[in-house]
Amino acid sequence: MVDVLVAADALVRLFGGGRTWLGRRVPVVRAVDGVSFWVRHGETLGVVGESGSGKSTLARMLVGLLAPSAGHLSVAGRPVRGLAGVEAVRFHRAVQMVFQDPVSSLNPRKTVRQILEGPVQVLLGAGRAERRDRVARILDLVGLRPEFLERYPHEFSGGQAQRIGLARALVVEPELLVLDEPVSALDVSIQAQVLTLLRDLQTRLGLTYVFISHDLAVIEALCDRVLVMRDGRVVETGPCRTVFRAPQHAYTRSLMAAVPVVRQAIRVCTP
Amino acid sequence: MMERPACPWRRPSIWVRLSRNHLAVLGSTIVAAIVLVALLAPWLPLVDPNLTAPADRLQPPLSPTALLGTDQLGRDVLSRLIWGTRVSLAVGLSATLIAAVAGSGIGLVAAYVGGPVDQALMRGIDMLMAFPYLLLALAIVAALGPSLMNALLAISVVNIPFFARAVRGATLSLVRREFIDAARLAGYSRFRILTSELLPNVMPVIVITMSTTVGWMILETAGLSFLGLGAQPPQADLGSMLGDGRRIVVTAPHVAAVPGVLILVLVIGINLVGDGLRDILDPRLKAGALSRPVARTATMPAQRRPGALPSTGPSEHGSSPPLLAMHGLDTQFEIGREVYRAASGVDLTLGRGDSLGVVGESGSGKSVTALSVLGLVPTPPGRITGGSIRFDGTIDLLDVPLSGLQDLRGGRIAYIFQDPLTTLNPLMPVGEQVAETVQRHQGLSNRGAWAQAVEWLDRVGLRAPAEKARAFPHELSGGQRQRVVIAMALANRPDVLIADEPTTALDVTTQARILDLVNDLRRQSGAALLFITHDLGVIATLCTRVLVMYAGQVVESGPVAAVFATPRHPYTRGLLACVPVLGQPERALDAIPGLPPPVNRLPRGCAFADRCPSVVAACRQAPVPLRPVGPARTARCLRAEDGLHG
Ligand SMILES: Nc1ncnc2c1ncn2[C@@H]1O[C@H](COP(=O)(O)OP(=O)(O)OP(=O)(O)O)[C@@H](O)[C@H]1O
Ligand code: SF4
Ligand SMILES: [Mg+2]
Numbered sequence: 001m002v003d004v005l006v007a008a009d010a011l012v013r014l015f016g017g018g019r020t021w022l023g024r025r026v027p028v029v030r031a032v033d034g035v036s037f038w039v040r041h042g043e044t045l046g047v048v049g050e051s052g053s054g055k056s057t058l059a060r061m062l063v064g065l066l067a068p069s070a071g072h073l074s075v076a077g078r079p080v081r082g083l084a085g086v087e088a089v090r091f092h093r094a095v096q097m098v099f100q101d102p103v104s105s106l107n108p109r110k111t112v113r114q115i116l117e118g119p120v121q122v123l124l125g126a127g128r129a130e131r132r133d134r135v136a137r138i139l140d141l142v143g144l145r146p147e148f149l150e151r152y153p154h155e156f157s158g159g160q161a162q163r164i165g166l167a168r169a170l171v172v173e174p175e176l177l178v179l180d181e182p183v184s185a186l187d188v189s190i191q192a193q194v195l196t197l198l199r200d201l202q203t204r205l206g207l208t209y210v211f212i213s214h215d216l217a218v219i220e221a222l223c224d225r226v227l228v229m230r231d232g233r234v235v236e237t238g239p240c241r242t243v244f245r246a247p248q249h250a251y252t253r254s255l256m257a258a259v260p261v262v263r264q265a266i267r268v269c270t271p
Numbered sequence: 272m273m274e275r276p277a278c279p280w281r282r283p284s285i286w287v288r289l290s291r292n293h294l295a296v297l298g299s300t301i302v303a304a305i306v307l308v309a310l311l312a313p314w315l316p317l318v319d320p321n322l323t324a325p326a327d328r329l330q331p332p333l334s335p336t337a338l339l340g341t342d343q344l345g346r347d348v349l350s351r352l353i354w355g356t357r358v359s360l361a362v363g364l365s366a367t368l369i370a371a372v373a374g375s376g377i378g379l380v381a382a383y384v385g386g387p388v389d390q391a392l393m394r395g396i397d398m399l400m401a402f403p404y405l406l407l408a409l410a411i412v413a414a415l416g417p418s419l420m421n422a423l424l425a426i427s428v429v430n431i432p433f434f435a436r437a438v439r440g441a442t443l444s445l446v447r448r449e450f451i452d453a454a455r456l457a458g459y460s461r462f463r464i465l466t467s468e469l470l471p472n473v474m475p476v477i478v479i480t481m482s483t484t485v486g487w488m489i490l491e492t493a494g495l496s497f498l499g500l501g502a503q504p505p506q507a508d509l510g511s512m513l514g515d516g517r518r519i520v521v522t523a524p525h526v527a528a529v530p531g532v533l534i535l536v537l538v539i540g541i542n543l544v545g546d547g548l549r550d551i552l553d554p555r556l557k558a559g560a561l562s563r564p565v566a567r568t569a570t571m572p573a574q575r576r577p578g579a580l581p582s583t584g585p586s587e588h589g590s591s592p593p594l595l596a597m598h599g600l601d602t603q604f605e606i607g608r609e610v611y612r613a614a615s616g617v618d619l620t621l622g623r624g625d626s627l628g629v630v631g632e633s634g635s636g637k638s639v640t641a642l643s644v645l646g647l648v649p650t651p652p653g654r655i656t657g658g659s660i661r662f663d664g665t666i667d668l669l670d671v672p673l674s675g676l677q678d679l680r681g682g683r684i685a686y687i688f689q690d691p692l693t694t695l696n697p698l699m700p701v702g703e704q705v706a707e708t709v710q711r712h713q714g715l716s717n718r719g720a721w722a723q724a725v726e727w728l729d730r731v732g733l734r735a736p737a738e739k740a741r742a743f744p745h746e747l748s749g750g751q752r753q754r755v756v757i758a759m760a761l762a763n764r765p766d767v768l769i770a771d772e773p774t775t776a777l778d779v780t781t782q783a784r785i786l787d788l789v790n791d792l793r794r795q796s797g798a799a800l801l802f803i804t805h806d807l808g809v810i811a812t813l814c815t816r817v818l819v820m821y822a823g824q825v826v827e828s829g830p831v832a833a834v835f836a837t838p839r840h841p842y843t844r845g846l847l848a849c850v851p852v853l854g855q856p857e858r859a860l861d862a863i864p865g866l867p868p869p870v871n872r873l874p875r876g877c878a879f880a881d882r883c884p885s886v887v888a889a890c891r892q893a894p895v896p897l898r899p900v901g902p903a904r905t906a907r908c909l910r911a912e913d914g915l916h917g
Contacts, residue, residue, distance in 0.1 A: 050778035051749075065452055089458050097456055105449035109471040119457035157866055158633070168453065187632040187805055192849035192862035214778050217851035221860065244853065258783035259853055260808030 005176055005208050006039040006062065011071035013057050031057040033232035034071070039176070044202070044209040046223030046240065048216055048255065054232040055212045056100075059180045062210060063097045064088070075176060093123045096169035100181040102161035106153035112164055113149040116171050123172045138171045141204075142197060159190030163197070170201070178210045183218060195222060216259055220244050228252050288551050295547025301540030305533075309357040317350040321505040329523045342512075342526045343519055352529055355507035356537075362423050362501075362508070363489030367481050369427035370488070374434020375477050379465055381435070382442035393439070396432045404429045408491060412500045419508070422501035426491050434480050441476040442469055475552040482545035486538040493534055509534050566673060567646035568602070570655040573670050577601075578658045580667045592664030594766055594799050595621040595644070601657030602636075602643045609871045613639040615823045617658070618897070619801075621767065626793065626800040628810035628831065630846070631820035632867055637803045640820070641769050644668060645680050663766070682712040685760035687789075689772040691752035694759070695744040701755045702728065702740025705762055712763045727758040732788055750781035757788065764796055771803045786813055807850055811835060816903075819843050822867050822878040825897060829904030839906040841883045877908070885910050 013032040032054045039045045047055050060066040061073065064083050073080045075095055083091050099105035106115060116135045120126045126134065139146060142163045153161060162182060169177055179198075183191040199222065201207060213219050219226055219240065226243050228236040228251065236249040247253045289295050308315075324345035332340040332348075339348040381392040399407070411425035445451065446469070454468045489509075495501040496510025497517075504511070509530045516527025573579040578599035597619040604611040614636040621627055629637045642648045643655055645668065660668040662684070668676065680686075688694055696704055705724035709715060715723065721740075728736035731754040744752055753773060760768060770789065774782040790813055793800050802814055810817050810831060817834050819827040819842065827840040838844040848861040865882045868874060876891035877883070883890070890909055897907040 050780050060452075063456060065455060092456050092458050095456075097452070099449040099453065101449055105453055107450040107454075107468055107472070118454070118459070122458040122463075159866070165453075168457075188807070188846060188849040189632060189863040190866075192851075192860040193864070195851070195860055196862050215851070216779070217853040220853055220856045221851040221858070240856065255779060256853065258779040260783070260786070260806065260812040 003041045004038045005041050005076055006037075006210070007072075007074050008038070008062075009036050009072040011035045011058070011061060011073060012069045013054075013061060013066060014069045030232050032061065032068075035227075035229070035232070035234050036071075037227055037234070037237065039208060039210060041175075042202075042206050042208055043225065044211055044223045046219035046226040047210065047212045047229060048214060048219050048226060049229035050214060050255070052231075053229040055214075055229060056180055057232075058229070059097065059178050059210070059212055062176075062178050063095050064091055065097075089123055092119075092174075093172050094174050095176045095178070096172065096174040098162075098165050098169050098177065098179045098182045101185055102158050102165055103153065105165050106161060108153055111150050111152055112144075115153075115164065116149075116168055119168060119172050134171055138167045141170070141201065142167045157190070158186050159193060162186060162190075162194055166194075166197070166201075170205070170207075173205070174207075176208045176210070178212075180212045181214070182211075184213065184215065191218075198222065216244070216256060228255070289547055292547040292550065294543045298540045298543025298545075298547065301536060302544060305356060305537055305540070306360065308353060309360055312353045312357050315353065317353060318347045320346060320350040320354040320507055322346060329519070329526075331523075332525050332529075339529055340523075340525050342515060343523070348512075348526060348529055351507040351512060352509075352533060355502075355509050355512050355530065356533065358419070358502060358506065358508040359489055359492060359510070359534075362419060362426075362492045363485055366423050366426040366430065366488045366492065367485045369423075370430035370484070371434050371477055371481050373427070374431040374480075375438045375470075375473070377431065377435040378438030378440075379442050379469055379473065382439045383446055383461070383465055383469060385446075389439075392435070396435045399429070400432045405491065405494065408495065409498075409500070412495060417500040417503065419496075419502045419506070422492055422495040425495070426488050429491075430484055430488060433484055434477065437476050437480045438473050441473040445469055445472055479545070479549045479552055482548045483542070486541035486545065489541070490534065490538055567650075567676060568643065568648040568653050568655055569650040570646065570669050571657070573667070576655075576657055576669070579669070580659045580661060591623075592661070593620045593622045594625075594663055595619070595801075596661040597640075597644070597658065598661075599658035600640065600643055600655070600660065602639050602648055602653060602655050604652040605654060606652045611869075611871045612823050612873060613653075613870055614643065615873075616897075617820075617823075617825055619818060619825070621799045621801055623766075623799055624797050625816065626790075626802060626814045628814035628817045629801065629803045629820060630805060630807060630810055630817065632805065634867065634870070635820040636823040636870075637805075637820055638771055639823075641686075641771055641801060641803055644769065645684055645686075646673075646676055647680075647686075678712075681708050681759075681765075682763050683765055684767045684769065685763065685765040687753075687756055687760050687768070687770040687773045689775050691749070691756045692744060694756050695752060697744050700741045700743060701747070701752075705740075705755065705759050708759050709762050723762065724758075727762045728755065730792070731755075731758045731761070732784070733758075750777055750785065753777065753781075753785055754788070757785070757792075761792055761796065761798075765798055767801065768793065768798045769801045769803075772805070774809070775804070775806075782809075789813070807835070807846060819846070822873060823870050824878065824907060825905070826879065826907045827905065829901070833901070833904060839900045839904065839911040840879075840908045841885050841910075842879050845882075879908075885913060 011032055012030070012034055015029045015031055017028040035058060037045065047058065049055050057066065061068050064080055075091070080091065113135065116138065117131045120131045120134050135149070136146065139149070144160065144163055144167065156164065183194050186194060195218065202209065211219065211223055223240050225238065226240050227234050228243070228249065230251050236243060236247065236252045243252065244256065247256060324341070326345065327336065327341050328343055328345040330337050330341040332338070334340060337347045337349065339352065341347055377392050377396065381389040408425040408429045411428060412421050415421040415424070451464060451468060454464050492501055493508070493510030493513065496508050497514040499514060502508040502511040512530040513527055516530070520527050597617060600614050600617040602614040604613055617640050629640070631637050639648055644660055655669060662668050695701065702721065702724045705727055706720040709723045710720040725736050725740050728740055733739050733751060733754050747755065774785050777785065786809065789800070804810060814831050817828065817831045818825055819840065821842050827834060827838065827843045834843065835847060838847060845861065845863040849863065851860060852858060863882055868878055868881065874880060874891065876893060877895045880886045880890045887910070895907050895909055897905050900906045900911045
């Protein structure tokens with residue numbers, strides 16, 4: 001399988017364990033507990049599950065912010081393990097992340113220009129002219145006006161801030177984008193703007209997404225395949241259509257049943 | 272939550288704000304004058320401060336040769352004072368800088384690296400702090416030998432812990448923020464993350480700590496010199512001058528008094544500036560928290576409030592008035608010169624057993640409307656300037672005395688907020704908190720109230736309620752905490768239950784359980800429900816009527832099924848088109864372009880005009896009224912009927 005971009009094999013991540021300095025035992029939490037999957041070039045893998053099911057831990061392992069306690073993870077044929085120096089730079093050039101909280105993911109003391117030029121400078125070693133050029137292009141791509149560059153994050157709405165986060169991740173032209181609940185903090189109208197943008201960027205740039213959300217409808221709208229997680233394990237996986245049309249696992253069914261629906265009403269009003 | 276206006280109103284610069292603080296201005300003037308004179312010392316026509324003139328010893332102030340007199344060796348006090356101030360300022364500032372750099376470095380590294388490094392560094396700091404701190408300074412100078420340099424060192428060392436602790440605390444709250452993760456993904460080295468991501472964000476803390484400690488450090492240096500451990504004769508600094516004058520304080524009081532007064536004035540000046548800076552830079556004080564919130568939103572009295580009810584009396588509804596009838600509510604926030612019209616002219620009726628959903632984007636005024644009902648909008652900056660809220664057909668809630676309002680709160684009208692932690696007291700077992708509400712409104716015995724509390728905790732589906740009642744809020748999960756809050760809200764069998772996004776912080780499965788619970792309990796108890804959410808799906812599941820808000824106004828209202836099936840306002844239509852629907856992945860999500868207008872700069876005409884696909888010239892010319900558009904339906908759109916055919 002030559003077009004597999006991400007391959008994860010029996011990933012495990014534990015938290016806690018050991019003892020406090022008073023000698024009390026800290027209980028072990030198995031946040032991710034033996035998760036295996038793969039993602040092909042250009043496809044979108046959705047990850048759903050209720051809070052505490054290990055979605056964010058998985059995301060952080062995928063982008064190298066957390067080291068797996070056990071198991072194997074490779075991106076573009078290269079193992080992700082103990083990244084440092086040149087290796088780390090090469091990895092982050094290929095793999096970037098968009099965070100859940102648009103506001104907390106931007107440094108309040110930096111201008112948008114500084115936020116966007118930083119990764120270009122460090123990861124691509126680009127000179128001043130190329131940095132300006134790339135930043136201008138990416139800003140246009142995510143639909144932000146050039147005059148925003150000299151502003152600070154607190155001057156933006158949630159939707160605009162999330163576009164800046166998206167621009168920061170895309171400015172180094174990564175192959176894989178891990179999105180951890182990127183629209184959960186946004187209003188439906190703004191959420192729709194960002195989702196439309198994500199779809200559009202994927203077709204234009206041939207990006208691969210791992211998209212994490214607790215909103216099944218959002219996952220279904222954007223993803224090719226889905227991974228349903230519960231308590232750190234995968235309970236069901238498959239193409240979105242199959243999984244949502246005929247869920248095999250009782251947990252998936254209960255997740256689906258829990259979604260409040262406007263379906264009937266909306267069917268009537270949209271052509 | 273305070274929504275950022277899309278067109279930002281810039282905060283005035285630090286200098287502008289500092290200049291509004293009169294004490295800080297006074298302080299800066301004093302400090303600036305003293306510093307200026309000290310800096311100019313070499314150019315001023317002063318005699319050599321160390322030149323002794325035994326013939327002219329102990330001249331009183333205002334003598335012809337020496338303006339401030341001379342000391343016991345005949346040295347000119349004015350000259351010594353100015354040169355001595357120079358030394359004291361230099362030592363105090365250097366000590367502050369050294370302490371700030373070392374302490375902040377320790378604090379930053381401890382918080383960022385964490386683990387054993389943090390433990391080791393902070394243990395060291397704790398040990399420093401364990402000694403009374405002047406004693407420690409004395410011990411250091413005693414060990415190193417008396418000299419100005421050693422005094423400087425000692426003062427720096429004893430002040431390091433203040434910086435280390437303050438900076439570590441500030442950094443800890445930052446290292447978990449996602450922008451630090453983002454910096455790691457951008458390939459930044461640890462050093463660069465410390466200096467370019469963390470340091471600028473803790474800078475205000477460092478500046479505050481510096482400005483509040485520099486005065487003390489000058490004082491402490493003076494103290495050491497006074498004891499003969501700092502500046503060595505013949506060099507003058509303020510402390511050593513004071514020490515010299517002490518022995519002759521009876522015969523020649525001016526020799527000690529002059530440096531003493533200067534120290535006092537200087538330190539007071541510096542502390543005034545420091546306090547001023549702290550008020551400006553400390554984010555906790557930024558939001559106007561200095562002015563304590565009042566028990567009730569400021570409300571314009573009925574005589575002057577447009578739309579107020581003529582008097583307290585039976586309403587025109589006759590036999591069965593609605594439980595809650597809000598008419599033309601105007602609530603605004605006055606910040607500086609800006610007026611944010613958070614709710615303007617909101618009408619809302621809630622009958623017995625009704626369940627009304629309120630939707631709208633963030634900042635559309637949903638919460639403000641709900642909070643206005645019981646005067647819970649924070650004042651300042653909030654103020655209710657118009658309208659009426661009739662409760663149970665008789666009283667206008669905007670005019671009842673505070674005590675009446677407090678009896679209603681948590682009694683006949685109860686709230687459930689988005690974040691249960693804001694409602695719950697972290698230091699009290701949850702059962703006691705439920706019991707307390709019950710007791711306040713029903714006057715039961717302790718035992719009876721506790722039994723009721725446990726019963727309600729059971730009823731809201733908390734497993735092992737008797738046990739859970741003894742738990743503290745932090746020992747429960749988010750869903751469990753929200754159940755406790757619901758129990759508290761329902762325990763007094765309210766007539767009206769106002770729920771503001773009670774499930775937004777919860778995941779879908781927990782949300783579904785909580786919604787079921789609210790619905791069941793509402794049906795059993797016959798309470799009316801006002802449910803605020805931005806999730807249209809939740810409204811479809813839970814409510815019979817819906818109210819759509821936009822930029823502080825109601826733009827559409829009616830029965831849920833009808834409004835969702837044939838929305839009359841383009842905004843409602845847009846909202847519905849934005850919702851991804853499970854089972855229809857192909858549905859194109861029609862994003863509404865742009866953003867709502869900032870509520871401090873509302874346009875004259877329709878507030879939705881800039882985003883509206885059907886806008887025509889008339890829409891922008893005059894305010895668009897809310898008008899009936901069908902059975903029990905209203906909409907605020909000139910072209911409400913067009914959509915029917917389009
Ligand atoms: N304490 C406050 N001080 C100043 N302005 C405020 C305050 N609280 C709310 N506002 C302003 O009032 C307007 C309405 O806010 P409100 O909280 O009612 O919105 P909302 O519809 O509840 O939004 P959300 O969905 O985010 O909860 C906003 O423009 C907001 O900026
Ligand atoms: S009044 Fe005009 S601008 Fe406003 S919603 Fe209706 S058609 Fe659009
Ligand atoms: Mg709100």
